[in-house]
Structures are given as structure tokens and as C-alpha cells.
Amino acid sequence: MSTDDGRPGGANGNVTGAPTLEDVARAAGVSRATASRAINGGALVSQETRDAVTRAVVDLGYAPNQAARMLVTKRSGVLGVLVPETDLRVFSDPFFASVYHGVVSAFTDHDAQVVLAMSKPGQPAETMLSYLTSGRIDGAVIVSHHGTDLARATSRLTQPVVFIGDPGVGGLPYVDVDSVQAAQVATRHLIGQGCRRITTITGAMDMPAGRQRQQGFLDALAEAGLEPAGVAHGNFTDAGGRTAARELLEASPDLDGIFAASDLMAAGAMRVLSEAGYRVPADVRVVGFDDSEASRQTTPPLTTMTGRAHEMARIAGRMLRNSLAGRPFTYPVILNSELVPRASA
Amino acid sequence: MSTDDGRPGGANGNVTGAPTLEDVARAAGVSRATASRAINGGALVSQETRDAVTRAVVDLGYAPNQAARMLVTKRSGVLGVLVPETDLRVFSDPFFASVYHGVVSAFTDHDAQVVLAMSKPGQPAETMLSYLTSGRIDGAVIVSHHGTDLARATSRLTQPVVFIGDPGVGGLPYVDVDSVQAAQVATRHLIGQGCRRITTITGAMDMPAGRQRQQGFLDALAEAGLEPAGVAHGNFTDAGGRTAARELLEASPDLDGIFAASDLMAAGAMRVLSEAGYRVPADVRVVGFDDSEASRQTTPPLTTMTGRAHEMARIAGRMLRNSLAGRPFTYPVILNSELVPRASA
DNA sequence: CTGTTAGCGCGTTCAA
DNA sequence: TTGAACGCGCTAACAG
Numbered sequence: 001m002s003t004d005d006g007r008p009g010g011a012n013g014n015v016t017g018a019p020t021l022e023d024v025a026r027a028a029g030v031s032r033a034t035a036s037r038a039i040n041g042g043a044l045v046s047q048e049t050r051d052a053v054t055r056a057v058v059d060l061g062y063a064p065n066q067a068a069r070m071l072v073t074k075r076s077g078v079l080g081v082l083v084p085e086t087d088l089r090v091f092s093d094p095f096f097a098s099v100y101h102g103v104v105s106a107f108t109d110h111d112a113q114v115v116l117a118m119s120k121p122g123q124p125a126e127t128m129l130s131y132l133t134s135g136r137i138d139g140a141v142i143v144s145h146h147g148t149d150l151a152r153a154t155s156r157l158t159q160p161v162v163f164i165g166d167p168g169v170g171g172l173p174y175v176d177v178d179s180v181q182a183a184q185v186a187t188r189h190l191i192g193q194g195c196r197r198i199t200t201i202t203g204a205m206d207m208p209a210g211r212q213r214q215q216g217f218l219d220a221l222a223e224a225g226l227e228p229a230g231v232a233h234g235n236f237t238d239a240g241g242r243t244a245a246r247e248l249l250e251a252s253p254d255l256d257g258i259f260a261a262s263d264l265m266a267a268g269a270m271r272v273l274s275e276a277g278y279r280v281p282a283d284v285r286v287v288g289f290d291d292s293e294a295s296r297q298t299t300p301p302l303t304t305m306t307g308r309a310h311e312m313a314r315i316a317g318r319m320l321r322n323s324l325a326g327r328p329f330t331y332p333v334i335l336n337s338e339l340v341p342r343a344s345a
Numbered sequence: 346m347s348t349d350d351g352r353p354g355g356a357n358g359n360v361t362g363a364p365t366l367e368d369v370a371r372a373a374g375v376s377r378a379t380a381s382r383a384i385n386g387g388a389l390v391s392q393e394t395r396d397a398v399t400r401a402v403v404d405l406g407y408a409p410n411q412a413a414r415m416l417v418t419k420r421s422g423v424l425g426v427l428v429p430e431t432d433l434r435v436f437s438d439p440f441f442a443s444v445y446h447g448v449v450s451a452f453t454d455h456d457a458q459v460v461l462a463m464s465k466p467g468q469p470a471e472t473m474l475s476y477l478t479s480g481r482i483d484g485a486v487i488v489s490h491h492g493t494d495l496a497r498a499t500s501r502l503t504q505p506v507v508f509i510g511d512p513g514v515g516g517l518p519y520v521d522v523d524s525v526q527a528a529q530v531a532t533r534h535l536i537g538q539g540c541r542r543i544t545t546i547t548g549a550m551d552m553p554a555g556r557q558r559q560q561g562f563l564d565a566l567a568e569a570g571l572e573p574a575g576v577a578h579g580n581f582t583d584a585g586g587r588t589a590a591r592e593l594l595e596a597s598p599d600l601d602g603i604f605a606a607s608d609l610m611a612a613g614a615m616r617v618l619s620e621a622g623y624r625v626p627a628d629v630r631v632v633g634f635d636d637s638e639a640s641r642q643t644t645p646p647l648t649t650m651t652g653r654a655h656e657m658a659r660i661a662g663r664m665l666r667n668s669l670a671g672r673p674f675t676y677p678v679i680l681n682s683e684l685v686p687r688a689s690a
Numbered sequence: 691c692t693g694t695t696a697g698c699g700c701g702t703t704c705a706a
Numbered sequence: 707t708t709g710a711a712c713g714c715g716c717t718a719a720c721a722g
Binding site for chain 1: 363406408409410411412413415416421432433436437439441442445446449453460461462465475478479480481501503638
């Protein structure tokens with residue numbers, strides 16, 4: 001074993017200037033272990049020493065070195081909201097704001113912090129996982145995953161992960177809205193309003209939400225004995241909605257109804273309609289999806305389906321919390337969606 | 346190809362399942378030190394052993410334990426964009442999206458990751474600093490700081506920090522737009538358009554940008570021999586702009602010009618004007634600030650001043666990078682702002 | 691209730 | 707070019 005570690009009381013090698021627990025302990029006249037206990041609020045420490053330590057902490061401006069703490073506890077106290085989309089997308093769609101806020105709200109009385117991680121433009125989605133494997137975060141809520149690679153890879157992780165939206169892989173916990181049912185309700189509403197030449201702008205087809213909303217749309221049409229008057233693929237964004245709307249108008253200039261799989265796409269489509277001289281709802285009725293802020297600010301206000309982003313996220317947060325506490329549950333939670341009737345349909 | 350699954354050598358106490366450098370070294374038949382060198386790409390390692398180590402890394406799925414690495418290197422490889430505002434605010438103002446994106450763009454060819462930290466509703470602003478003092482991030486760009494407490498506290502830090510917007514404390518590096526000049530230009534434009542009963546909706550008065558834009562407004566008016574027809578205080582948000590606009594209309598129903606210190610406030614004000622039966626620009630001319638996406642989507646499109654958020658952030662990012670590299674510079678960088686004439690004025 | 695003793699996993703001298 | 711030894715700062719047994 002080592003002979004002498006050469007650290008006699010006086011000169012410690014604290015070059016960085018940041019005070020260490022050792023410094024605090026010395027200033028308080030106790031041992032490191034005791035100081036640690038006093039600070040971590042935990043166990044049996046006399047009021048007297050607790051005060052002394054607290055005073056030393058304040059005096060020295062001590063802050064625990066998280067790296068050292070993590071190394072031994074194997075926990076970082078940080079939870080992630082992982083979004084495999086670029087920051088441009090994340091900041092331009094209020095859906096993500098709701099999700100982040102929802103997850104945070106599930107941890108308000110919990111002393112973990114919640115960070116938002118987005119992917120850089122070039123990066124493959126799996127890079128997000130390195131964030132988990134590196135041990136920098138204790139668990140995560142993943143939203144807006146494309147394909148199933150990421151989901152599949154999470155199974156090798158030790159940290160708990162909860163998805164928002166069907167991950168497309170069995171046995172993984174997730175929360176979602178019933179997109180098929182929601183799309184059916186939306187489409188039936190259009191039919192009920194007298195539309196007969198109905199089209200849809202889908203979401204990203206590499207995401208279950210995109211496929212399921214299209215499916216519900218087709219179901220409702222079939223149920224009423226109608227053929228779709230057009231199907232254009234979008235990607236949930238405003239720009240995607242505009243492009244898709246142009247396609248739709250070109251192929252079916254006489255369309256009288258549009259179901260868009262997101263409010264952003266619906267808003268983009270409405271602008272294209274307006275530019276092309278169509279009146280909403282007189283000529284074309286439009287239903288969106290998400291019940292986001294955007295749906296209240298279009299002219300006319302957009303009829304939409306509740307997306308329940310905040311609730312999904314809150315529930316996902318709770319599920320994550322349970323997993324962290326050793327009470328995982330791996331079955332999905334499915335919320336239903338309701339029609340919010342406004343002027344556009 | 347060592348295809349041994351399970352834990353070879355048995356006796357290590359690796360309970361967590363995550364392979365350690367020790368495991369890699371053993372699998373490659375070298376010592377920890379050598380494995381470390383091979384992985385960190387660094388120094389003198391023979392091609393042969395480098396390959397062996399690389400293979401072992403892949404086989405075992407090894408990922409370095411960041412906590413351990415941080416503990417010894419004293420660096421985390423993470424940079425922060427610190428915003429002492431709630432997530433609701435951050436997500437609803439595109440200014441922050443631009444800032445984040447700008448900072449990220451300054452680090453694209455750099456292998457540090459950039460995280461966004463916002464404050465929780467209750468939290469005092471200084472809590473943000475604990476993120477720095479804990480050693481979890483190596484440096485930060487701070488934006489939207491209120492008051493000077495936070496700025497003052499940063500002087501005790503060892504990590505470099507760059508502000509966007511005048512921190513109000515000398516000797517700290519920051520980048521800003523010349524708000525006084527910009528507000529003057531905006532106000533002169535209003536005057537040039539024939540406005541005579543001109544008002545302003547200010548930003549938050551505990552922020553230099555808020556005070557300076559008010560100052561520039563007053564300067565330009567004085568220069569033209571005019572009295573302000575009203576001054577209402579906002580907080581840069583849409584809701585704040587609406588409230589302020591109502592105050593203004595109540596006090597001066599005959600106003601014919603509004604300079605708002607942000608596009609969001611201008612947009613809110615325009616909606617209030619419209620509801621109250623005023624036409625823009627016929628009855629009232631409006632100029633905003635930021636040249637954000639929002640300014641293009643109002644009806645009519647908003648005349649505004651370039652806020653240059655992205656450029657400021659990019660420059661701040663570069664300054665941070667220089668500081669990290671040991672080349673700090675502590676003088677401010679001030680960008681000027683230009684008028685973007687659109688239909689509202 | 692408190693101090694002592696071990697490591698956590700890694701980078702990094704210093705010798706060989 | 708490689709290996710042995712040390713310590714980063716902290717928490718967690720285990721004794722007192």
C-alpha cells in the first residue's frame with residue numbers, strides 16, 4: 001500500500017480555487033464524512049455540527065463537485081427530454097414546448113433538473129443515446145422519434161426511458177393519443193359538415209402518428225362510402241403543410257375539405273388556400289390536430305383535435321419517476337382526443 | 346475476434362454492467378494507461394495496440410464514464426446557454442431560438458455540446474450559476490438577464506462567461522446591438538412618415554435593452570421638437586404588448602404612431618388596435634424590433650429594426666470559444682441595427 | 691453521533 | 707512504447 005500521501009494538514013493542493021469538502025470539513029472542525037452527511041441533509045448529525053458545517057459552506061462558497069458525486073453515487077440528478085429533431089424544428093413547433101413543460105411539471109417537487117436535448121443537423125439519431133450511455137443523465141423521455149432504431153437501441157440501456165408516441169417496438173413504456181380514433185372523429189366532422197371531396201395532409205410517414213392519422217382518415221371515409229379526394233404527405237411543419245396544400249389543389253381543385261395531421265400544417269394550408277382564392281370555411285373546411293396556440297391565431301380560428309401534448313408529457317414524466325423509484329411499468333397509456341370546434345369547419 | 350460474452354475474468358466488481366476502461370484493457374491485453382492513450386487518440390501508441398484496443402471497445406460497447414473523466418480533467422465538454430426566464434417565455438419568443446442556434450453555430454466544428462438552461466418558475470436567477478459552480482459546464486453564454494446580480498456573481502467564477510446584452514457591470518465581455526441608435530432610427534422613421542402623436546411600448550425596464558430603447562425613442566422625439574404622446578411599459582411579450590397598447594389608447598385615443606421595443610409586443614399591439622377599430626398603417630403606424638418571423642406574419646407585415654439575435658449569439662459563441670482557448674477579451678462588441686420597412690409604417 | 695477507511699473510473703506523471 | 711502508481715472529490719460501509 002501507499003506509504004505517505006504527503007498531505008499534512010496545512011498546504012492542500014487546491015489549485016483550482018474551488019473549495020472542496022475537505023476545506024469545509026477543516027473549517028468546521030469535523031471530518032469529511034461528517035461534513036458530507038450534514039450537507040446531504042441525510043442522517044444523524046447533531047444540530048451543532050450541522051450549523052458549523054452550514055456556516056463553513058456559506059463562508060467558503062462551497063459547491064459540491066458533481067463529477068465526484070456522480071462517480072460514487074452513479075447518478076447525475078439530471079433527466080433528459082430527448083428530441084431527435086433540430087433546434088429549428090423544436091423551437092418552431094409549440095408541441096415541443098408543451099412536452100417539455102409537461103415533463104418538467106412532473107418533477108417540480110423533485111430535485112432533479114430536466115434538460116432538453118435536440119440533435120444537431122448532421123447527427124444520426126442514435127447520437128442521442130450516447131448522452132444516456134455516458135451516464136450524464138439518469139433517464140429520459142423521448143419524443144418525435146422516427147423509425148424504430150432508437151427505440152430498439154434503448155433496450156440495451158440501464159437507465160429508464162419513456163416514449164411519447166408509439167415507439168413501434170414491443171415492451172417499451174409509452175404514452176400516446178389514440179390517433180386513429182382522433183382522425184376518424186375529425187374526418188367524420190368534415191363529412192357531417194357536408195364535405196364530400198375530402199383530402200388529407202399527413203404527418204411524417206416514418207412516425208406512427210403520421211400513419212395512424214392517415215389510417216383514421218381513410219377509415220372514416222370508407223365508413224361513409226366516400227373515396228379520398230387526395231392524400232398529400234407533410235412532415236408536421238408549416239412549410240410542409242403549404243407544399244402539400246399546393247399539391248392537393250393542383251390534383252383536386254374542387255376539394256371541399258382538408259384534414260391536416262397537425263395545426264402547423266393546417267395553418268400553412270389555410271394560407272395557401274387563401275392565396276389561391278379559396279374561402280375557409282365557405283369553400284373548403286379545414287380541421288387540424290394538436291389544439292395548439294397556433295390554432296387560435298389563424299383566420300378564421302382553426303377547428304382541431306386536442307393533441308394533449310402537455311398531459312402526455314406529464315404522464316410520461318410520472319412514468320419515468322416511477323421507474324426511477326424502482327416501480328417501472330411497461331404497458332402503454334393511451335389518451336383519447338376530442339374535437340375543438342371553431343370557425344374553420 | 347474475441348467473442349466471449351458475459352464477464353471475462355469474473356472477479357471485477359463491475360456490478361452496473363457498464364464496461365470500464367479496465368475491462369477494455371484486459372480484453373486488449375494491455376494496461377489501463379495504454380488503453381486510455383489509445384482511446385484518447387493522443388500520444389505514442391503503436392498501430393497494433395491501437396487496433397486491439399479499438400476492437401475491444403467495439404466488442405464491449407465501451408463508453409467512457411464521463412464523471413470519472415471530468416473528475417480528473419476538470420472539464421465536462423459541455424457549454425451552456427443560460428436564460429433566466431421560464432420555458433414558457435423562452436419557447437414563445439423566437440429571439441431565444443435564434444440565440445441558441447447562433448451559439449450552436451459557433452461550435453459546429455468543435456466537439457463540445459451546447460445545452461440550453463432555463464430557470465424554473467420559482468427559482469432566483471442565481472440558481473443558474475450553481476450550474477456553473479458545480480462544474481457541470483465549462484462556460485456559458487448568458488442572455489436576458491434582469492438586474493445586475495447575476496452579472497456581478499459571475500466574476501467569482503473560474504469558467505468564462507459571455508453576455509448577450511449589456512450586463513451593466515464593467516469589465517465583463519458582451520455583445521449587443523446599439524439599442525439607442527436603433528430606437529432613434531425607428532422613431533425618426535415614424536416622424537418621417539408624418540406621425541406627430543407618437544407613443545412607445547418599452548421593454549422590461551430592469552434590462553438595459555428596455556431602458557436604452559426608451560432613451561433612443563425620447564432622443565429622436567426631442568430632436569424633432571416633439572413631446573411623447575404616451576409611454577407604456579411592457580416586458581417584450583405579446584401579452585405585455587396588448588396590455589400596454591390598451592393603456593396607450595385609453596390615455597391618448599388620437600395617437601398616430603407606436604414604436605414597440607419588440608416584434609412580439611408590436612404584434613400584440615396591432616391586434617388591440619384592430620379590435621379597437623384603428624387601421625394600420627392608415628390611422629396608426631407601428632414599428633417593431635427584432636425582425637423576427639413574427640414580424641412577417643402580422644397583417645399588415647410589420648416594419649421593424651433588425652435585432653441580429655443570431656449574429657450576436659454567434660459572436661458571443663466565438664468569444665466564449667476564444668476564452669476557453671485561453672484568449673479572453675473583455676471589451677464589448679456592439680452591432681448596429683437597420684430598419685426593415687414593411688407595410689405597417 | 692462521529693471519524694476512518696475504501697474505493698468509484700479515469701488521466702497522468704514517472705520509470706522502465 | 708508501455709506499465710505501475712497516484713490522486714481527482716466525494717459517498718458509503720464500518721467501527722468507535
